[in-house]
Amino acid sequence: MSADRDEIFSSVPSVLQPLLPEVCIALRELLSTTGEALGRGDLEGARLAAHALKGASMHFGLTTLSLAAAEIEQDVEEEGGGSESEAVRAGLTRFASLLAALEAVL
Numbered sequence: 001m002s003a004d005r006d007e008i009f010s011s012v013p014s015v016l017q018p019l020l021p022e023v024c025i026a027l028r029e030l031l032s033t034t035g036e037a038l039g040r041g042d043l044e045g046a047r048l049a050a051h052a053l054k055g056a057s058m059h060f061g062l063t064t065l066s067l068a069a070a071e072i073e074q075d076v077e078e079e080g081g082g083s084e085s086e087a088v089r090a091g092l093t094r095f096a097s098l099l100a101a102l103e104a105v106l
Contacts, residue, residue: 012061047076068095
């Protein structure tokens with residue numbers, strides 16, 4: 001995410017902007033939950049956590065994060081009963097990078 005503070009905050013409703021530090025904490029926890037579920041082979045748990053990442057990001061107007069979470073959710077769904085894929089891991093890494101960029105401008 002090569003966006004500056006104004007660009008990021010322009011998509012977040014002003015009433016929600018003061019909550020972003022707490023939102024980042026919650027998103028980081030959901031990201032961790034997603035990775036842990038994958039590590040256990042719990043694809044449904046990972047899908048649900050990715051869906052929560054997507055929804056929370058969308059609710060707060062964090063479009064780029066929401067789209068990244070949607071990709072994770074889709075990749076997990078496509079795994080079926082198999083083990084996690086490189087695409088899922090890459091998606092988790094991308095979301096973590098985007099989240100870190102957001103945290104850096106808070």
